[in-house]
Amino acid sequence: MSTVVPPDLTHASQAVPLSGLNQLLDLAKKRSPDDQNRLLMGVAGLYESAGAHGGAPEALADIFIALTRSAEREIRQVLAQRLARVEWAPAALVRMLAADEIEIARPVIAASPLLLDEDLLQLLSDCSIEHQIQVALRPNIGAAVARAIIAGADPAVMTALATNRTAQIEASVFADLVGHSRQLAALRAPLTRHPSLDEALALRLYQWVGDALRQAISDRFTIDPDRLAEAVRSVARTTAGETAGGQVGAVDWDAPPEDSDARLAAKLHAAGQLRPAYLIRALREEKLGVFAHGLAMLGRFEVTQVRRALDGDTARPLFLACIAVGLDRAAFPAILTEIRKLNKGFPRDPDSSAWRLAERSADQAAYEFRLLMADADHASV
Template sequence: MGALDKGYKADELIRLAADKSVSARNELVENITDLFLTPGGRLNEHERALMNDILSKLILNVEQHIRRELARRLADSMDLSGELVGMLANDKIEIARPVLEKNKLLQDAQLIEVIRNRTDAHRLAIAIREDVSAEVSDELIEHGSEDVVEALINNSSAEISEASMEYLVAESKSLDRFQEPLLSRQDLPPGLAFRMYWWVSAALRRRIIKEFEVDETLLDDAIEMATKHSIQQAEEEDSVMDKALKLVRKLDDENKLNTTFVLQALRQEKVNLAVAGLSQIAGLSVKIVWRAFRERTGESLAVIAKSIGLSKEEFTSLFLLVMQTRSGGKARATSLLKSILTMYNDIKAANARAAVRHWQRDLGYQDALTDMKEAI
């Protein structure tokens, strides 16, 4: 015997829906909820189709609070028809929210329609669903507000395409709120994490270096060398740095270029020569090394130094000499030195090398860096 034969007659439900009294509407909700959800009122296939058809015809003719109660109680039901769940998902957000957040019957096409045509509150409800597809994520990123996009990034079960991830990383340069959620995602490629290194906070920088390990055998040396050659050609347009680079390359060819040379150049206040020397040793653009020299915290300098195997004592000398070049010789050992040395001890050499190799390869980002001045 089916559920409708047990007393829940279709005619009775229609009569209740037409009744404007609060008691009739409440009874309608209770009856439908019982039919869909309670073990004793489970519907067979024919009854389920009939009830969905009735609800689809009546849903827009009942008051908002009735629709809201229906949506809340049937949000995760698998007995609803695609038509009915789509109607609820496109309703006012007070009604649509539980369905958008929970119902697994909603297809990507339905979700995309809601994203394009409904409110940002609807998009936010979709952004926190389980297992959001890459296609739906793309639409949320295109149409949603910063709140929606941040919620999506924080949703670890949401799939984000490679192109969208690159876009979000670029956006994180000006939108701090995206930075930590992005770095918390397990699917963020290490290369993009190392790119973010240049604009995130000190705490997040340390997190990047500690957590994003890369198998160096996966890095393409041919691309890397092409990038370095391209960067070097651009640098040689600068006559002052050109002379310094030519000298250090000659020394390198003769196996005479080392950290001692860089430290001695700094002691003699030949900053361009020190920058050229360190860039040659690390295989980095002089723009990157200039930037590392200019950072007050010294964290980029620590990564570069660790990547080329400097001892703690050598790095201490390098850091203090760079501090002096920035302050006109008035730098003093402060708590900053203690902090950076603690970080230096914590950095894994393999992680530092991986970071530097990504910086070497990322020609597009190198070209986007702000031009550095010739001297400190």
């Protein structure tokens, strides 16, 4: 196999003529993937070397970016790993990689010192939920980026931000995040541990978390027990008002039929007969327990996560779980109607269209579902 030698452009100062650049790209495309990889990595090494001797020429940056754009996915992924933490790469190239497929973009978004807040804001605006989640997880993101994440109000992205203890979050924005945690259980555990949580917000959070997180708040802050008790009474009064008129809650999942539902779902799964279409059939036959266990088995979820989705104050997690196992998003309104008939109106939704999320792949939907339904009292998010 012939050796591919990168062009010597260390003394060039102008942009490469378009005809010359196209000729180089045509030549690269005719090479094998291994040759293309060596060519691109050779240009990368040349760019790094030129940068160490007074700065790389514009022509070399043009070639570096053009070769990367035309490279195969695996080659771009290797390059992204190499450039993730360096300061010498062309900023335009780093921005291009950050907007690429998420497996290519992730290391760049996570660590590149060349990405500025304005670049991260662009990713939040233009790219997938997975890109947005990675932006939210990036260390030391600025206040403007955090504001944009909360304004976007995507549950998975906000949950990722809540786990990021180095993010610069303004006090008013952090208060909004705490407010979102009333409806979004996945936010509660990371917020309880977040360094920006003060006593006033801790008292607010205390109202709607479980016993384990209440204990964590009590251990972290010295709050008058009478104030804590009043906070609990306050949320109890609110809940009582919401359930007035006979609304006493969703299905009792610990009732005896639960065991037989689990056995039936497991039997169908073992026989290869548990498919997405069967979940719809189970609802039509009023077998909500079978639906819950079947959904958990097909999605490889914990059945407790599915139960919480079915009993939630928003249908978003349930929608994500259904998409994750291959149910058609167009069928979800009918599925939701059937479930509410069987589950005393749950999952409820203050905004009946809140579940209408942008297009997700099955893997992406499963990831978001697990993130949203992480055990608020025990699991780390």
